[in-house]
Amino acid sequence: MFKSAFINKPSVLSSAIVSALLLVSVDAMAAGGSAPVSNGVSQVNVTLTGAEGGTCIVDHNSAKAGPVTFTVVNKTATAITEIELLSDNRILGEKENLAPGLPAAKFTLTLDGGKYQIYCPGAKQELINFTVTGKSAAKATGSTAELLKQGTVGYATYVNGVVDAMVVAVNQLKADIDAGDLEKAKAQYAKARPFYERIESDVSGFVLPGFKATDNAGNLDYLIDMRASNLDPKVGWHGFHAIERDLFGHGKITDDTKKLAAELQQNVTKLDSLTKALTYKPEDLANGAADLLEEVQSNKISGEEEAFSHIDLVDFAGNVEGAQQAFEFLKPGLSKIDPDLTQRVETQFANVNKMLDTYRDGKIAGGYKYYTADLKAADAAKLSKAVQALQEPLSKIAEKVATVGGA
Template sequence: MSHRTHAAAGLGAVLALAAGLSGCAGSTPAASTSATASAPADGSAPVVDGVAQVKVTLTGGEDGDKCTADFGSAPAGPVTFTVENVSSTAITEVEIQSELKILGEKENLAPGLPPSPFTITMNGGQYTLYCLGATPQTQPFTVTGEAAAAPTGSTATLLNQGTKDYGTWVGTQADGLKAAVADLKAAVDSGDVAKAQAAYLAARPFYEKIESDVEGFVMPGFKVDDNKGNLDYLIDMRASNLDEKVGWSGFHAVERDLWKAGKISDGTKKYAADLDTNVGKLVDVVKTLEFKPEDLANGAAALLEEVQSGKITGEEEAFSHTDLVDFHSNMEGARQAFAYLQPGLEKIDPDLMNQVVTQFGNVDDALAELRDKTAPGGYLPWTAANREKHRKELSQAVLALQQPMQKIAEKVATAK
């Protein structure tokens, strides 16, 4: 995982009025008659109650849809952009950008919906009003003067802190994985199947929480098309992606012996020992990883993809049927990555942030209904019969989370 140097944002932007801005129904343009208004002499946007007011109007037309701001500049400080889609079917999203970074935005715009405001605090300088689907798509927006000091950290600072904290969290999971796999090896060596099964279930979550960070990691000196050097393969290969040239290996080889065969052979012990070795290597790699905000977002999205394509299908734990335990852990990993982005994302797009939070809650609810205290791992065994009964609802809930989650990477990206 490469780490590109992060260029700090030159211009801090802060959402001043997060509350009351989410959604569009019932929102009203921020200007109010009782407020104290002042019109700056330089022709920039009027200031009402200390907040500059810019109206952005979207219209459709034969020669391209137009995005029109009533003022092209505003004095430094908080600025409210109130977006009204009068008749544009092509423009769905309006953003304020600084050097390609998104400072604030409104999505889901459509003709007929009430005007929808967002507010950011802007320092003096050049910005871009970006209207996705408009002709032209970008136009300059100027902020004059200096803003008062930002009340809290800038979006970029928050995001960078989040990535550091996430890296630390991944390290603790890797340590947990190493210890749990050592326990698994010891249990397998002891020949006690029940104990080994329990140790297997205890070790899996650590891997499933961080698997998106090590996906496809190839050890130095190996070619990408040689699975002997692919740590992810060696640790987490499944029956469905068995590479005959390399053979069985890793967690699922142990799983197969413990559940399908129901006994521990010398081969099982070899699998467990190799797993222990390979996890050791992986943990060393994991601790060197550095993350960018978009890595967290893409990682969270990748974990949801895992859930959708590998867990709900019952493909991952084909022998122990503990896929829902992995599901839970994948979700936990996605939630952690998102949580570290959340403070920064809240400044960029509180609506989007709230959507993700809501949908995480819905997936939790759907999964909670499948808890089974008596089952190993705490969830209903994911057998064909149970899959048949429950997979549709789970799948739809995950899909509803994937939708807002897929949008986050580009919002928080620091790469240019």
């Protein structure tokens, strides 16, 4: 879940690593010519295959400055599960959880002229050169553009408030763990979890000073939210889910649990200070909302996220809330751009929330039924279908808001 949130943050790849990769990078994996433009957005397709151990094929190696949509489909590549767009060692945007056979995923970025790289970790050729020509159009002004700008400012305030609340919740979790109160700690764990789930697509690309972006020891998302299914053996297990293992899996609080809680407290406090400097573009909100729903599909409905506590539906609801907040802050401007699309997204959010309400249980910590094996077997397909119905119209928003004029 190492997302960059498509915003200005210190997610940096080592210059040595990038240079080394560029030495073996060739343009053979990218077709010539500039990407075609549709409705003001350049369209670039990336195909992942299992050929030669993992191949990343880009259909065009350049695009004109302005909004660019990268559409990624994994046909047969088991070694490649994500792609990133890099510029000057910064991660500008990415898609992950790209398992073979899943529907195409996309993200839209507004790019200025310059040299970029498409990075496919795990591919035989990991870096592919990508060029953007010309300059982006002057920043739009006018009522619609101003509404979208106001939305990004309001959303930044929302994110800051969520992270502030997470710090408070984690402080209480640490206090319960330090006191050795297992039942209170379990209940507080369920209260603390949703905060990160609401905003993880915005804050999960931070790399601590002194670390490479490829080193999970300095990746705040890893240190806060890594699951058992995707551990880095060199770094070990940290964060929420290591605490979850102790509280719900082992059923006891140990000295190691207390150390994990102290570390989590430190890391969410660091995250709190870092998020205060974030700024957003309208397409960042749209991309982030889409990412949160992809998290639901890949990790919540599968039951992978909360393997010990089984509060996956709490996380599910957190992801949906975060995605809906991003949409709500865009809605005043989006309603002027495409009122029909706005209504479709609004309707599908209502449908998903109505479905989630059927799983509410106030007697359980977190407020939702446990996502047991039986519940998963019975309802996973229904849950997935409802989320897919929301993902389809939501995926169109980034291009819409990235291409707005001064109307």
